[in-house]
Amino acid sequence: MKNYLYLLVLFFIINANSQVVSNNTELQNAISNAQAGTTIELTDGTWTDIQISINVNGTDSQPCIIKAQNPGSVFFEGRCNISIGGSYIILEGIVFQNASGLISSGGDIEPIIEFRDTSNDECENCHVxxxxxxxxxxxxxxxxxxxxxITMYGQNNEVSYCSFIGKNGVGSVINDNRSSTTPDYTKIHHNYFADRVPVDNDINGFNDQDALRIGSSSTSLSNSFTEVYNNFFNNWSGEVEIISNKSGSNKYYNNTFRDYQGTLTLRHGNNCEVYNNYFFAENNSFSGGIRVIGEDHKIYNNYIEGVNHRKPGGAGSNATGGINISNGKPGSALNEYYQVKNTQITNNTLVNCDLAIRVGTTVNSSLTLAPENLVVANNIMLNSSDSAFEEITTPTGTSVYQGNITQNGSWDLTNGVNSNQTVGSGLLTSGSDFYRLVTGSAAIDAGVGTYSFVTKDILGGNREVDFDAGAEEFGASGTVGPYDFANVGQTLGFGALNALSVSDNIIKENTIKIYPIPSSDELVISTSNSLIGAVKIFNILGELVLKTDVKLNRTKVDVSTFPSGVYLLKTENASNRFVVK
Structure with missing residues (x-):
């Protein structure tokens, strides 16, 4: 009976802070009274001119949630702005459409969602x-x-499972301003970016028409530690930069780009990684894969197909190409072009790109510093119409080209030197969605050199000791392919993530088992899918009472010293409540 009372108390504590609102007055009152553990649910319908500024300090186990009662049935229209400050705030389930009455001030329009409140207090551990x-x-x-x-401020914030469709005009979809040098640890994942059209339909017109900008020139030499992964960019045309990296130590991986113009551009900042991405440019003019500027980058396991480096009208562009490694400017200012140094371009696959890999490009005459200590290794290139490998400026230092393979493409390398080779056939075969390695390919076991960061291939399969050239490891049985439209609303984008109840405010399904419940001495934790990993246990007040890291799929936790009550156990992928008697 005692344990049932604990559960009953928990039910009332949870639901005491849950409120359903049906108009703007009720919403503003609920926001004024919000605290850790508060959930505000909006009833179905059209909400007009909604202006929200909220500052609440929630906790990991008791966030403050503002959500649609039924995701996809709550529509914000007119002039709407959401400003969130504090910590552990979640916004979810709302559709923004039919803007009107937006006010320009000094050439700027207020963002739709801003990770700081109207008093400029930033948000931490907040999630849209x-x-x-x-x-x-x-x-x-x-x-x-x-x-x-969306503008990002603060640390440890996320934007996930959202859809951003039909952006027009100047301005990023998501912009991380990084006005300070404090690391962000932002995560942007499982989103859908689609159907952008540039101002006046001119891809060479205005800047700041990207999908994502991570950082700014002024703070670009500091680290952000942002991760951008598992996003889908489709039918996208804005400017040369789809993603504009302007900070250090960021990672871009498992993203898919289809039917687009522009590139993923490492514009400013150092020590970034770009890997396991799929690019399908579909021969659109002014399209590329990855553009590289700065130091200590790693570009590997990317698949790039159908790039057309020319501008609309046919003139060539030095800002595009499959992988474009720029020259630098002597004495570069923060907003100009730093020299490429100590960068590794390895194990990428480029197919039917008019220009595949370009070294030492110059967008203006001031860029005279050649890349230094550049490694271009184990890349494979099929059927490049202009050049599979183009060296415009010879790199300096201990630069090396090795283990690169091309089929039916001219290049500026010497066959037979450093295992670079040209083959007549059999390198790749067309698959249902992208070109794959085939039995007998010259790329199999052809990798040379040692690259400790290349442990898996683009599909998620393990690399062998005698590893293959290109993005795929033949026979590794990986399953992580590119996204297409069928994935929208299913595995990414709006609708892919079901709204969560107050009692289950963790974003992933429960895949963990705990027993016995109630417990008195030992709690058994098990999972059938993977290692348990990081475990946190919170009491009913949201206080962390235990933290451990488990490298097994089954373990026991001593709860004999825990006071009687209800607890929340969380792992990275799951959560469960349990009772200690």
Whole structure:
């Protein structure tokens, strides 16, 4: 009976802070009274001119949640702005559409969602998820004003399982301003970016028409530690930079780009990794894969197909190409071009790109510093129409080209030197979605050199000791392929993540078992899918009472010293409540 009372108490504590609101007055009152553990649910319908500024300090186990009662049935229209400050705030389930009455001030329009409140107090550990922004644009007369849909401030924030469709005008979809040098640890994942059209339909027109910008020139030499992964960019045209990296130690992986113009650009900052991404440019003009500027980058396991480096009208561009490694400017200012140094370009696959790998490009005459200590190794290139490998400026230092293979493409390398080779056939075969290695390919076991960071291939399969050239390891049985439209609303984008109840405010399914419940001495934790990993246990007040890391799929935790009560156990992928008697 005692244990049932604990559960009953837990039920009332949880639901005491849950409130359903049906109009703006009720919403503002609920926000004024919000605290850790508060959930505010919005009833179905159209909400007009919603202005929210909230600052609440939630906890990991008791966040403050603002959500649609039924995701996809709550529509914010007109002039809407959401500003969140404090910590552990979650916004989810809302559709933004039919903007009107947006106000320009000094050439800027207020963002739709901002990770700081109206007093400029930033948010930490806040999460925007399962949101859809659908053609929420300013008027045609405001196209040249900067309108950023989401601006990021603070640390350890996330944007996930959202759809961003039909962005027009100047301004990023997601912009991390990074006004300070404090690391962000931002995560942007499982989102859908689609159907952007540049101002005046001119891809060479205005800057700041990217999907993502991580950082700014002024703080670009500091580390952000942002991760951008498992996103899908489809039918995208804005400017040369789809993603604009302007900070250090960021990672871009498992993203898919289809039917686009532009590149993933490491514009400023150092020590970034770009790996396991798929690029399908579909021969669109002014398209590329990855553009490299700065130091200590690693570019590996990427698949790049159908790049056309030319601008609309046919003139060549020195900012595009499959993988474009730029020259630098002597004495470069923060907003100019730092020299490429100590960068490794390895195990990428490039197919049907007019220019595949380009070394030492110059967008203006001031860029005279050649890449230094550059490694280009174990890349494979198929059927490049202009050049599989183009060396415009010879790199300096201990630079090396080795183990690269091309089929039916001219290049500036010497066959037979450093295991670089040209083959006549059999390198790759077309698959259902992308070109794959085939039995007998010259790329199999052809990898040379040692690259400790290349432990898996683009599909998630393990690399062998005698590893293959290119992005795929033949026979490794990986399953992580590219995204297509069928994945939208299923594994990424709006609708892929079901709204969570107050009692289950963890974003992934429970895949963990704990017993016995109630417990008195030992609690058994097990999972059938993988290692348990990091474990945290919180009491009913949201206080962390135990933290451990488990490298097994079954373990026991001593709870004999825990006071009687209800507890929350969390791992990275799951959560469960249990009772100690």
């Amino acid at each position: 998820r399962n949101i859809k922004i659908d053609s929420y644009n300013a008027s045609v007369s405001q196209d040249e004003d900067v309108f950023k849909w």
